[in-house]
Amino acid sequence: MSIAWTPAIPIGGQNRYTAAMRISDIITSRHPVFSFEFFPPKTDMDADALFETARTLRTLEPDFISVTWGAGGGTRRKTLEITTSIKKKLNVETMSHLTCVGVSRMELDSILDEIRELGLENVLALRGDPPRGETDFVPHPEGLSHARELVEHIRSRWSFCLGVAGYPEGHPEVPDLERDLMFLKQKVDAGADFVTTQLFFDNSAYFRFVESARAIGISVPIIPGIMPVTNVKQIKRFTETCGATIPVRLSEQLEQLQEDREAVVEYGIEYATGQCEELLAHGAPGIHFYTLNRSHSTFQILSRLRGASYGARKSPGQAAQDRQTEAR
Numbered sequence: 001m002s003i004a005w006t007p008a009i010p011i012g013g014q015n016r017y018t019a020a021m022r023i024s025d026i027i028t029s030r031h032p033v034f035s036f037e038f039f040p041p042k043t044d045m046d047a048d049a050l051f052e053t054a055r056t057l058r059t060l061e062p063d064f065i066s067v068t069w070g071a072g073g074g075t076r077r078k079t080l081e082i083t084t085s086i087k088k089k090l091n092v093e094t095m096s097h098l099t100c101v102g103v104s105r106m107e108l109d110s111i112l113d114e115i116r117e118l119g120l121e122n123v124l125a126l127r128g129d130p131p132r133g134e135t136d137f138v139p140h141p142e143g144l145s146h147a148r149e150l151v152e153h154i155r156s157r158w159s160f161c162l163g164v165a166g167y168p169e170g171h172p173e174v175p176d177l178e179r180d181l182m183f184l185k186q187k188v189d190a191g192a193d194f195v196t197t198q199l200f201f202d203n204s205a206y207f208r209f210v211e212s213a214r215a216i217g218i219s220v221p222i223i224p225g226i227m228p229v230t231n232v233k234q235i236k237r238f239t240e241t242c243g244a245t246i247p248v249r250l251s252e253q254l255e256q257l258q259e260d261r262e263a264v265v266e267y268g269i270e271y272a273t274g275q276c277e278e279l280l281a282h283g284a285p286g287i288h289f290y291t292l293n294r295s296h297s298t299f300q301i302l303s304r305l306r307g308a309s310y311g312a313r314k315s316p317g318q319a320a321q322d323r324q325t326e327a328r
């Protein structure tokens, strides 16, 4: 699939990304760092919509954009295509996610060579989830079992800047937080440069997580992952899967508002903005937004965080229309 695209929008007349940049260097040189996560589109129409979202969010000058690796690896081509297109055409640094699901070491080698040839500099090294319909992760017979092994494997031959996943409330397969944190330390000791967290709604979970991580010698930046609530059923489904808790205050508000989809979106923006403000005020290196390929909520939150007037550029009619789209 080729993506039709119009020329990159010049932002402030400056090209901040003339050369590939390592996210670790971005984090060192800027504060706070804001990033967006997209998933690869299924159809050409979805691809157009995704680039529209990316183009809108680009106006907020994100520090990087990451693109997920489809569960089961089925969207590999699209992940690399989108990651490269965004970098080249939108002129934003990018990061491709990569999982161990269903691939041998040899296949991983060819993927990693391809990522390097595409000029991509950053990789989020993950084990991945079992394919849909399966409950346990079964490694490929000639593949890798844990993200730590992937980090080690990449470090043996490639020089990418590497991120790994962290779980402030623990990973669902290992409810023992201390044990899960030891596995995170193994990933970092194997060569990860930074950690991006699973979504959470309770900031105290992130603060405890960072404190515990520092206490056992994990010193790399830990970027909190934030997902604005836009749909009550969807957020319940996500949190059940990933093990994040919904605080009582948020849960009660969502109960009250759930029939009014636009009100849910508005409250989601308000809640996430408050979360981000507190995280940044208490030293988080930045925010990674799980956008679900939608722009409205993330746009509003980041505009408010930056204290900029970007949000006001939209007409009231356009803003209402965007809220309706997001609520779908």
Ligand code: FAD
Pocket: 067, 068, 069, 070, 071, 072, 097, 098, 099, 124, 125, 126, 127, 128, 129, 130, 145, 146, 147, 148, 164, 165, 166, 171, 172, 173, 174, 179, 180, 183, 187, 196, 197, 198, 199, 225
């Ligand atoms: P690991 O770090 O390998 O951990 C997996 C489980 O194994 C954990 O329970 C851990 O405690 C345990 N463990 C680790 N090491 C050992 C060991 N030596 N012995 C025993 N147990 C061990 N999924 C996708 O499919 N595509 C994506 O693009 C994607 N992007 C993500 C981005 C972020 C920021 C996050 C937080 C998650 C993402 N995921 C993605 C989901 C992720 O793949 C799942 O959470 C997966 O179940 C675990 O991946 P991991 O890299 O954390 O695995």
